[in-house]
Amino acid sequence: MIDINRYQSMAKLSLSESERARISDHADILVKSFDELEKINVDNASPLISVLNESNILREDIPRKFTTREELLSYAPEQSDGYFQVPKTID
Amino acid sequence: MDYFIIDYNVEGQNTLALEDSIMQKGRPITAGSKMLDNFIAPINATVVDKLSNEYKIAGKTVMDEFGIPSFFSGESDEISGAIKAVVDNAVSFSLCNDVFGKYRKQAADNKLCYIHPTYGTVSRYGLVPVASSMDQIGIVCKDMREGFKLLSLIAGNDEKDGAMFSEKSYSYDNNEQDLTLAIPDSVIRMADKNVQDAIGDFAKNFKTTSLDLEHFNVYKQVMYILSCAEISNNISRYDGVNFGYRTSNYTNIDELYTNSRTEGFGYHAKLTAIMGTMVLTENNYKTYYDKAMKLRRLIKDGVSFEGYDIIVLPCDIGKDPYDNLSLYSLANLAGLPSVSFSYKGQGIQLIANVRKESSLLTAWEVCMK
Numbered sequence: 001m002i003d004i005n006r007y008q009s010m011a012k013l014s015l016s017e018s019e020r021a022r023i024s025d026h027a028d029i030l031v032k033s034f035d036e037l038e039k040i041n042v043d044n045a046s047p048l049i050s051v052l053n054e055s056n057i058l059r060e061d062i063p064r065k066f067t068t069r070e071e072l073l074s075y076a077p078e079q080s081d082g083y084f085q086v087p088k089t090i091d
Numbered sequence: 092m093d094y095f096i097i098d099y100n101v102e103g104q105n106t107l108a109l110e111d112s113i114m115q116k117g118r119p120i121t122a123g124s125k126m127l128d129n130f131i132a133p134i135n136a137t138v139v140d141k142l143s144n145e146y147k148i149a150g151k152t153v154m155d156e157f158g159i160p161s162f163f164s165g166e167s168d169e170i171s172g173a174i175k176a177v178v179d180n181a182v183s184f185s186l187c188n189d190v191f192g193k194y195r196k197q198a199a200d201n202k203l204c205y206i207h208p209t210y211g212t213v214s215r216y217g218l219v220p221v222a223s224s225m226d227q228i229g230i231v232c233k234d235m236r237e238g239f240k241l242l243s244l245i246a247g248n249d250e251k252d253g254a255m256f257s258e259k260s261y262s263y264d265n266n267e268q269d270l271t272l273a274i275p276d277s278v279i280r281m282a283d284k285n286v287q288d289a290i291g292d293f294a295k296n297f298k299t300t301s302l303d304l305e306h307f308n309v310y311k312q313v314m315y316i317l318s319c320a321e322i323s324n325n326i327s328r329y330d331g332v333n334f335g336y337r338t339s340n341y342t343n344i345d346e347l348y349t350n351s352r353t354e355g356f357g358y359h360a361k362l363t364a365i366m367g368t369m370v371l372t373e374n375n376y377k378t379y380y381d382k383a384m385k386l387r388r389l390i391k392d393g394v395s396f397e398g399y400d401i402i403v404l405p406c407d408i409g410k411d412p413y414d415n416l417s418l419y420s421l422a423n424l425a426g427l428p429s430v431s432f433s434y435k436g437q438g439i440q441l442i443a444n445v446r447k448e449s450s451l452l453t454a455w456e457v458c459m460k
Contacts, residue, residue, distance in 0.1 A: 009371070011323065011364040012330070012348045019373050023238060023362050026163060032364060033413070034316065034413030036309050047384030048391055049179070050224060052211050052254055061252050075130065077337030084332055087158055089344045 136217025192419025199438030210426030214249035323367025406438025
């Protein structure tokens with residue numbers, strides 16, 4: 001059984017009792033299925049991070065305009081004086 | 092209309108629908124989540140910019156939140172908007188991101204075709220990210236030839252997507268090649284007798300060879316572990332600060348984050364965030380995430396395409412959706428192109444080597460003559 005309280009706090013979630021019970025049931029099914037992995041030896045394999053064999057394709061680092069500060073801020077739930085607005089974070 | 096989240100009232104030939112995870116500048120986009128309820132797309136997705144005047148966008152289709160379906164038996168599995176819009180002739184095509192195989196299966200179930208292109212050939216710029224190492228825009232269509240014609244328009248390198256092949260364009264043609272089909276017998280035996288018969292009948296048109304898909308028994312686990320890790324990472328951007336939904340119930344920054352995410356995400360996004368966080372924590376990283384990445388290497392290397400051109404798989408092995416996930420993992424984990432369609436009333440999936448889509452089209456045409 002996984003420690004739902006620990007992971008919900010790390011994932012910045014606050015689950016209701018019913019959600020916690022349902023997630024607990026589903027997580028148990030999934031984690032139990034992961035047991036199959038234990039039987040396989042992967043010592044000689046390297047992790048596959050990207051399926052693309054090509055190396056990174058880089059472009060010249062030339063500055064260009066994406067959009068305006070005003071437009072980006074217009075998507076914010078709350079803004080003030082040209083900044084994103086959040087509650088006080090330091091005393 | 093129950094499949095369109097937004098209906099543009101466009102009719103005629105060559106109309107297409109966009110899954111509501113593909114951006115059109117100035118139009119709302121939700122990716123199926125309350126988290127993006129009032130969000131207006133700031134850009135056009137590259138696939139939208141690449142469409143010629145020949146194609147008209149007719150609407151945005153409803154979708155599972157961030158494309159995450161339920162993997163558990165007994166939970167509702169409604170037909171997707173992108174599929175239903177084509178079934179009902181509202182549009183000729185849908186563009187969507189099929190990470191978990193739901194569109195590939197439903198297309199075949201509904202006598203449509205689904206083209207899942209090689210990873211890195213269609214730009215994801217302007218696509219709401221789900222599982223980045225597997226995200227790939229694909230096409231729902233009625234006729235594979237028409238689907239590939241549309242694919243040739245939207246495929247090709249885009250400097251705005253950092254994970255792409257360098258080819259500027261692709262053409263997909265029947266290459267009249269004598270194809271050899273690889274048959275993973277042990278997997279096909281898991282399907283219904285009718286499906287096995289249909290695959291046997293389909294294979295009569297080709298040379299065949301037997302294939303052992305090593306590690307098939309853990310495909311779904313590897314797929315789930317890697318995708319939930321990537322999704323939990325990608326949806327960490329939704330925090331109520333820069334864009335998207337913000338709770339009205341907070342007194343400090345931690346409550347703003349937590350309550351915005353708790354109120355904004357639905358059940359499957361929450362489950363995925365919890366599972367993704369779990370597999371990425373220090374205690375579990377080696378056991379789950381790192382091991383899954385190593386198995387991904389073994390799975391990819393296990394399909395060499397030496398001595399065969401195409402792997403054939405069923406679209407359904409009849410148990411719960413989590414078991415069926417195994418059938419759709421190979422293309423995503425190895426970045427391979429696939430098509431799914433109905434043959435003699437049964438769903439068939441074909442998978443080819445990287446950038447060998449033309450073999451898939453060729454095989455389909457051989458059997459649909």
